[in-house]
Amino acid sequence: MKQSFKMIFSLCLIALISAVILAKVYMITQPAIIANEKKATENAIYKVVNTATSYKESKSGQTDIFKCYDENNKFCGLAFVAEGVGYQDLIKVMVGVSTDFNKILAIEVIENSETPGLGNKIVTPWFENQFQNLSLQNKITVVKVAPSKDSEIQAITGATISSQAVVDIINNKIEELKGYK
Amino acid sequence: MQRTNILFSDFIKGLWQQNPTFRLLIGMCPTLAVTSQVQNGLAMGLATAFTLLASSIIISIFRNFIPREVRIPSYIVIIATFVTIVSLFLKANFPEVSKDLGPYVPLIIVNCLILGRQEAFASKNPVYRAIADALGMGIGFTLSLMVLASVREVLGMGTLLGHQVIFGNFRPWVIMLTPPGAFLTLGLLLGLVNIIDKAVKARKEKK
Amino acid sequence: MVKELILVFIATVLVNNFVLKYFLGICPFLGVSDKLSSAISMGFATTFVMTITAPVAWLINNYILVKFNLPFLQYVCFIIVIASLVQFVEMVIKKFFPLLHQSMGIYLPLITTNCAILFMTLQLVLKDYSLIKSMVFGFGAGVGFTLAITIMASIREELKFQDVPESLKGPGITLIIAGILALIFVGLGGLIQVK
Numbered sequence: 001m002k003q004s005f006k007m008i009f010s011l012c013l014i015a016l017i018s019a020v021i022l023a024k025v026y027m028i029t030q031p032a033i034i035a036n037e038k039k040a041t042e043n044a045i046y047k048v049v050n051t052a053t054s055y056k057e058s059k060s061g062q063t064d065i066f067k068c069y070d071e072n073n074k075f076c077g078l079a080f081v082a083e084g085v086g087y088q089d090l091i092k093v094m095v096g097v098s099t100d101f102n103k104i105l106a107i108e109v110i111e112n113s114e115t116p117g118l119g120n121k122i123v124t125p126w127f128e129n130q131f132q133n134l135s136l137q138n139k140i141t142v143v144k145v146a147p148s149k150d151s152e153i154q155a156i157t158g159a160t161i162s163s164q165a166v167v168d169i170i171n172n173k174i175e176e177l178k179g180y181k
Numbered sequence: 182m183q184r185t186n187i188l189f190s191d192f193i194k195g196l197w198q199q200n201p202t203f204r205l206l207i208g209m210c211p212t213l214a215v216t217s218q219v220q221n222g223l224a225m226g227l228a229t230a231f232t233l234l235a236s237s238i239i240i241s242i243f244r245n246f247i248p249r250e251v252r253i254p255s256y257i258v259i260i261a262t263f264v265t266i267v268s269l270f271l272k273a274n275f276p277e278v279s280k281d282l283g284p285y286v287p288l289i290i291v292n293c294l295i296l297g298r299q300e301a302f303a304s305k306n307p308v309y310r311a312i313a314d315a316l317g318m319g320i321g322f323t324l325s326l327m328v329l330a331s332v333r334e335v336l337g338m339g340t341l342l343g344h345q346v347i348f349g350n351f352r353p354w355v356i357m358l359t360p361p362g363a364f365l366t367l368g369l370l371l372g373l374v375n376i377i378d379k380a381v382k383a384r385k386e387k388k
Numbered sequence: 389m390v391k392e393l394i395l396v397f398i399a400t401v402l403v404n405n406f407v408l409k410y411f412l413g414i415c416p417f418l419g420v421s422d423k424l425s426s427a428i429s430m431g432f433a434t435t436f437v438m439t440i441t442a443p444v445a446w447l448i449n450n451y452i453l454v455k456f457n458l459p460f461l462q463y464v465c466f467i468i469v470i471a472s473l474v475q476f477v478e479m480v481i482k483k484f485f486p487l488l489h490q491s492m493g494i495y496l497p498l499i500t501t502n503c504a505i506l507f508m509t510l511q512l513v514l515k516d517y518s519l520i521k522s523m524v525f526g527f528g529a530g531v532g533f534t535l536a537i538t539i540m541a542s543i544r545e546e547l548k549f550q551d552v553p554e555s556l557k558g559p560g561i562t563l564i565i566a567g568i569l570a571l572i573f574v575g576l577g578g579l580i581q582v583k
Binding site for chain 2: 018113
């Protein structure tokens with residue numbers, strides 16, 4: 001009896017000390033972690049709407065939409081996160097569009113775990129820059145040769161599925177948000 | 182003098198004789214998973230080494246207070262506490278590294294290297310020896326990860342720590358970055374280590 | 389609903405195989421795969437523990453950790469859950485199924501440090517699975533592990549009669565075979581895409 005009491009007591013003591021220490025560390029690190037996340041989002045927004053100097057958060061259904069304003073406080077574009085499944089796992093893309101949803105300003109892939117060396121080339125400037133000033137009159141399509149229309153994207157060699165996935169994710173999200181004012 | 186010798190041998194054995202990766206074959210999951218780039222290998226190695234060192238110190242200090250019957254759960258809770266601290270620290274100060282290592286940071290808890298050293302060494306020896314042992318094993322583990330990661334990064338991307346090291350008409354072997362490449366490289370490196378070890382032993386016997 | 393669960397199951401077993409894609413459970417994969425019978429026992433024991441760990445971890449996460457806002461205790465809680473469940477399963481099997489305990493018994497304590505289980509519990513939180521989906525995910529992860537370790541053991545039984553280079557004997561050649569197996573599973577990538 002005394003034996004098992006000692007066992008339970010020491011286990012509880014260890015767990016209690018551990019919980020107290022972790023709570024303390026969590027409280028110390030939490031502000032920095034939140035700041036990091038916010039900064040990452042902010043950087044992505046300012047990258048995809050490059051004239052923006054400030055933004056306001058609003059919502060459309062489940063999606064956070066960032067309304068961007070330039071230095072004269074003029075409404076200059078919208079940014080939002082589109083996500084979906086790629087070849088391997090989740091892909092998250094920050095998309096910037098013009099105020100009237102007529103064209104894409106720029107995109108940035110903020111999260112992916114595609115195959116290194118092939119699929120994860122979706123984060124290269126070569127791929128991302130293709131989206132700049134892309135017309136949204138028609139759906140974006142993926143082609144394997146140099147694009148001939150202003151709504152076409154050239155796929156990455158050896159990673160057609162990943163390229164297609166990014167385009168689909170963006171298309172779906174834009175379809176969903178198109179009515180948003 | 183005696184004491185320094187013991188400390189030195191406690192430390193040095195982790196680097197080659199009992200190297201966790203190549204000789205003891207423990208802690209294989211992170212070894213294979215994060216070594217597609219040297220930077221990630223280094224970060225994972227250091228995170229593991231820190232956890233090993235910290236939990237060895239604590240467990241060695243309290244080795245006489247922890248009841249034998251519940252030692253394994255106690256060790257696991259102590260290790261998990263330090264891993265959570267490491268994880269929060271990385272998230273707060275090195276968000277990029279934390280993102281790259283992703284789900285493999287919490288898996289340090291179940292890295293058999295750490296639990297194994299507590300059971301085999303820290304719970305039976307005084308603090309100064311536990312520190313030497315943990316440092317040796319931690320550094321040995323980090324170095325092995327970096328060796329494996331260097332091979333994979335150089336062949337898979339032609340870079341080392343992000344700097345281009347292979348020039349000219351080299352086409353990167355993309356397979357080195359994927360799971361099959363990890364298994365193949367480690368398998369061949371193990372063979373190489375065995376050959377070297379044999380040669381060293383043969384030379385010693387000659388003398 | 390049922391279709392989605394089947395997709396999650398197949399994706400976890402084949403496309404996202406824990407051993408050959410995420411490098412989880414490598415220690416038992418290398419250590420217990422020299423005999424087919426022990427590999428199968430290990431696989432069953434792991435599958436069993438995973439299937440019950442998944443819902444328990446889900447309940448603890450949603451009804452304790454999220455409710456009281458204690459995300460920093462996640463790792464500690466999950467590893468305690470796994471360790472106690474393994475202990476509990478061992479006691480139950482020993483008491484009620486002594487025969488099963490003889491073949492599975494020695495593998496059970498090893499399961500606590502199988503990183504596949506901790507990874508599985510963390511993933512189901514990260515992916516925000518429902519309770520039933522979590523169970524299917526846990527079961528699928530276990531089946532995937534069993535599949536990989538069984539294939540490996542079957543190959544290694546044949547390997548005993550082969551002339552393997554001296555320095556590659558044991559873990560070396562096992563890892564190289566694992567590499568070739570992983571290559572096959574890479575071919576299954578993109579077969580099914582689930583969140």
